[in-house]
Amino acid sequence: MxxxxxxxxxxxxxxxxxxxxxxxxxxxxxxxxxxxxxxxxxxxxxxxxxxxxxxxxxxxxxxxxxxxxxxxxxxxxxxxxxxxxxxxxxxxxxxxxxxxxxxxxxxxxxxxxxxxxxxxxxxxxxxxxxxxFKGFHFILHNKLGRGIFRTATKSKWLAPFLIKSLKKLRFIDESLYTIAYNEIDTEQKRLDTYYTLNLIRLLxxxxxxxxxxxxxxxxxxxxxxxxxxxxxxxxxxxxxxxxxxxxxxxxxxxxxxxxxxxxxxxxxx
The missing domain is CATH 3.40.50.1820 (Alpha/Beta hydrolase fold, catalytic domain)
Known part of the structure; x- marks a missing residue:
């Protein structure tokens, strides 16, 4: 290494x-x-x-x-x-x-x-x-989407609610739900997600x-x-x-x- x-x-x-x-x-x-x-x-x-x-x-x-x-x-x-x-x-x-x-x-x-x-x-x-990918484009390049992403990052309940809603509406399946939920179940994980996706938004x-x-x-x-x-x-x-x-x-x-x-x-x- x-x-x-x-x-x-x-x-x-x-x-x-x-x-x-x-x-x-x-x-x-x-x-x-x-x-x-x-x-x-x-x-x-x-x-x-x-x-x-x-x-x-x-x-x-x-x-x-x-x-x-x-x-x-x-x-x-x-x-x-x-x-x-x-x-x-x-x-x-x-x-x-x-x-x-x-x-x-x-x-x-x-x-x-x-x-x-x-x-x-x-x-x-x-x-x-x-x-x-329209989902990433919305939360990283759309003004409304970026606002929702930032708010969800700061909230203890909003991010899990949104992930569960996407699963219920069948935008994501069980495996994607599990992956996503495991990455937003703490404040630090939500912040790391927020920073990671924003850092690479121009790549x-x-x-x-x-x-x-x-x-x-x-x-x-x-x-x-x-x-x-x-x-x-x-x-x-x-x-x-x-x-x-x-x-x-x-x-x-x-x-x-x-x-x-x-x-x-x-x-x-």
């Missing part, structure tokens, strides 16, 4: 694991840490040396001197380059691969956008960033350009979706998939909670 000292941002903590030699930078989903991909012990871990990064407000990554207003404005997309430039300072400029699950896919995709000529493989699991990949870069540099792509995922389903990603020349796409009998032993066993087969 170690840290990248990202100029103007803070310390990004990463975990190192895997028995392969090829470097792979990995970005986890909400509420997890960079160790999340440990579970892929038969499929991914034997192939790569993984650098699994903790998102800010997760694990041991820490922003340096950011005010609340800066966090709510959002991290500029250009700062994603700092991850690679600082990593290169430690390990030398070399070819690498990227992996992202859920919200972590935004950073992985932006690295493809910026460093396509150096990337061998892109692995995306239930990825955010390939299409606009929107240019999917058309990324698809062009993937095709031009013949980057190997593996995309995995949960058949029962109501958050980032395959259907929402179809325009992006249609732009790729030769992607390997899987839809498995899982929901959004995708990085599991069941997925590991599926990938091995």
């Amino acid at each position: 170690g840290y990248l000292h990202l100029p103007g941002l803070g310390k990004a903590h990463f975990h190192e694991y895997g028995t392969g030699q090829k470097p792979l930078l990995a970005f986890h989903g909400y509420g997890m840490t960079g160790k999340q991909f440990h579970v892929l012990e038969q499929s991914i871990i034997p192939q790569y040396h993984i650098y699994g990064f903790d998102h800010f407000f997760h694990g041991e990554s820490r922003l340096d001197g950011w005010t609340e207003q800066q966090i709510l404005t959002g991290m500029p997309k250009t700062m994603v380059r700092n991850y690679m430039e600082e990593w290169f300072k430690l390990y030398g400029r070399q070819r690498f691969s990227v992996m992202g699950y859920s919200i972590g896919a935004n950073i992985a995709l932006i690295l493809v956008e910026e460093y396509a000529d150096l990337i061998d493989v892109v692995i995306l699991m239930a990825p955010d960033g390939l299409a606009v 929107k990949p240019d999917v058309k350009h990324i698809a062009q870069q993937i095709n031009q540099h013949k980057i190997k792509c593996l995309l995995i979706f949960g058949k029962h995922d109501q958050l980032f389903p395959k259907s929402a990603a179809m325009p992006f998939l249609g732009m790729l020349d030769n992607a390997e796409v899987h839809e498995v009998e899982l929901g959004h909670w995708l990085v599991t032993k069941a997925l590991d066993e599926y990938l091995v087969k």
